[in-house]
Amino acid sequence: MRIHLADLSAEGFEKLLQRLDEDPSRAAERYEELRLKLVKFYGWRGCPASSADELADETLNRVASKLEEGVEIESLNAYACQVSRFVWLEFSRKRKEDHYGDEMPEQAVDPVLPEEADERLVCLRKCLAEVAPDDQDRQLIIGYYDTDAGGKLKDARRSLAEKFGLKMNALKVKACRLRSKLEKCINDCVAL
Amino acid sequence: MTELDPKNLSEIKRFLFGEMPESEREAVEERLFTDESFFYDLMEVENSLIDAYARGELRGDDLRRFEASLDLFPERREKIANSIALNSLIKEEKREAAAASAPVEISEPVPGFWERIAAFFRLNMSVVQFAGAAALLLLVAGTGFLIYERVRMERELAEYRENQRRFEELQKRQEELQKDLREIRQREQNLQKQLGEKQGESEILDQQLEREKSERQRLENELERLKKLQQNPPPPGPRQPTIASFLVLPFSGGKGANDPDNIKTIRLAPGVKSVNLTLQLPKDAAAETFSVRFKGETLASNRKPGTTRSGFKFLTLTIPSARFSLAEDNVIAVTGDDEVRYNFVLKVQK
Numbered sequence: 027m028r029i030h031l032a033d034l035s036a037e038g039f040e041k042l043l044q045r046l047d048e049d050p051s052r053a054a055e056r057y058e059e060l061r062l063k064l065v066k067f068y069g070w071r072g073c074p075a076s077s078a079d080e081l082a083d084e085t086l087n088r089v090a091s092k093l094e095e096g097v098e099i100e101s102l103n104a105y106a107c108q109v110s111r112f113v114w115l116e117f118s119r120k121r122k123e124d125h126y127g128d129e130m131p132e133q134a135v136d137p138v139l140p141e142e143a144d145e146r147l148v149c150l151r152k153c154l155a156e157v158a159p160d161d162q163d164r165q166l167i168i169g170y171y172d173t174d175a176g177g178k179l180k181d182a183r184r185s186l187a188e189k190f191g192l193k194m195n196a197l198k199v200k201a202c203r204l205r206s207k208l209e210k211c212i213n214d215c216v217a218l
Numbered sequence: 219m220t221e222l223d224p225k226n227l228s229e230i231k232r233f234l235f236g237e238m239p240e241s242e243r244e245a246v247e248e249r250l251f252t253d254e255s256f257f258y259d260l261m262e263v264e265n266s267l268i269d270a271y272a273r274g275e276l277r278g279d280d281l282r283r284f285e286a287s288l289d290l291f292p293e294r295r296e297k298i299a300n301s302i303a304l305n306s307l308i309k310e311e312k313r314e315a316a317a318a319s320a321p322v323e324i325s326e327p328v329p330g331f332w333e334r335i336a337a338f339f340r341l342n343m344s345v346v347q348f349a350g351a352a353a354l355l356l357l358v359a360g361t362g363f364l365i366y367e368r369v370r371m372e373r374e375l376a377e378y379r380e381n382q383r384r385f386e387e388l389q390k391r392q393e394e395l396q397k398d399l400r401e402i403r404q405r406e407q408n409l410q411k412q413l414g415e416k417q418g419e420s421e422i423l424d425q426q427l428e429r430e431k432s433e434r435q436r437l438e439n440e441l442e443r444l445k446k447l448q449q450n451p452p453p454p455g456p457r458q459p460t461i462a463s464f465l466v467l468p469f470s471g472g473k474g475a476n477d478p479d480n481i482k483t484i485r486l487a488p489g490v491k492s493v494n495l496t497l498q499l500p501k502d503a504a505a506e507t508f509s510v511r512f513k514g515e516t517l518a519s520n521r522k523p524g525t526t527r528s529g530f531k532f533l534t535l536t537i538p539s540a541r542f543s544l545a546e547d548n549v550i551a552v553t554g555d556d557e558v559r560y561n562f563v564l565k566v567q568k
Binding site for chain 2: 208
């Protein structure tokens with residue numbers, strides 16, 4: 027299901043990056059973070075993962091187009107939030123129109139069967155090598171989500187933060203970002 | 219679960235479970251875009267809930283609310299599957315790490331220079347002593363390895379059982395859903411059948427009404443003619459009817475019969491001399507002709523049925539009211555030329 031897509035010029039994209047940060051590498055990082063927020067926003071609105079990615083890109087395109095038109099935007103994040111609501115409304119309306127007359131509910135996601143679980147594990151190994159190519163990231167994600175420590179989970183994570191020279195909050199942010207990338211990679215891999 | 223103050227955690231859970239009204243939800247959404255720390259708290263709590271659910275550790279209210287939220291957030295099911303995979307990988311890696319370090323734990327440390335000198339002199343021990351020490355060392359190493367293997371296999375077995383339990387739960391849920399679906403389909407079929415029968419019933423009644431109207435018209439004309447002939451005073455008030463008409467559905471025979479609702483109870487007024495019955499056959503009745511028996515007597519043979527616009531077949535017959543039993547069920551057996559028999563059951567009251 028597609029909604030109207032805004033055109034994005036290279037100039038518009040450049041303006042968006044500049045607005046996010048003057049330093050190009052930090053701007054790319056901020057862009058990724060805003061995109062992650064948008065994907066999660068749509069997911070928490072009940073949007074399927076495949077459409078959430080598409081809607082996040084569309085939102086970023088529209089924000090970039092406004093910047094290119096010279097629209098004054100005070101807070102880019104707050105503005106992206108407003109735009110994402112419009113995009114979501116359009117998407118919901120389109121979905122309702124496309125399903126008009128359908129009495130059956132949307133297809134439920136099938137339960138994960140053992141064969142699929144094996145396939146997912148194979149994909150996870152492949153994706154871990156892609157998303158966390160260096161050993162430190164691999165150790166971080168495995169260490170952070172190893173919950174065998176039970177009640178001492180906080181202590182285990184503190185040790186992990188010390189090991190990598192990070193503050194607890196920075197460790198959490200890094201683990202969340204890595205996991206998000208890893209999950210997207212696994213979902214794409216399983217869908218192939 | 220992550221470290222958050224209870225108020226924030228409660229708010230985040232309500233958001234993640236889709237329990238917030240729109241205005242409150244919008245406020246949380248604005249905050250997630252502008253407050254980075256809050257955004258990662260949301261992600262962290264969601265991941266913790268998913269991991270706990272995937273490991274079967276979610277309990278009570280959280281479990282109920284989480285499961286209720288799965289229909290609202292379809293991508294969460296994939297996240298659960300990913301969490302199960304991640305958990306398996308972590309366990310595998312830990313097992314491999316333990317296996318790699320196990321031989322190191324039981325091997326002797328690398329000797330220093332003076333230890334090597336001393337060892338040189340110890341080599342002068344008897345061969346028997348040396349063999350004994352070697353055997354002891356092998357025994358210790360072997361025992362250690364066996365203990366390690368046993369622990370590893372027990373862990374794997376527990377994990378396998380847990381996976382099996384989760385798989386069985388999923389299968390059970392799938393079966394329940396399939397059962398619900400079958401029941402809904404069956405109900406739909408029954409309703410369709412009832413609808414078809416009612417349609418046939420209505421058409422037969424229409425035809426019956428038409429016949430009654432024309433019969434009444436004929437009697438009125440006859441009466442008028444007699445009046446004129448005899449030039450008698452006007453006839454007395456309305457007479458009690460002497461014929462009662464009923465529509466009956468088969469109680470057994472053919473598809474979908476044996477319905478207790480199809481036992482017809484009829485009440486006969488005192489003056490009724492005969493009963494006019496319309497027997498509605500099921501739509502799937504394939505025979506061309508039918509014979510009708512009642513109380514051991516053949517009332518009709520090779521009778522061709524009437525057919526409604528919708529294709530329902532029906533037979534009409536008249537039986538003297540005195541022949542019906544008040545004490546027991548009256549069974550009229552209709553047998554088609556294809557040997558399929560339909561029983562029409564009547565309870566008669568006066």
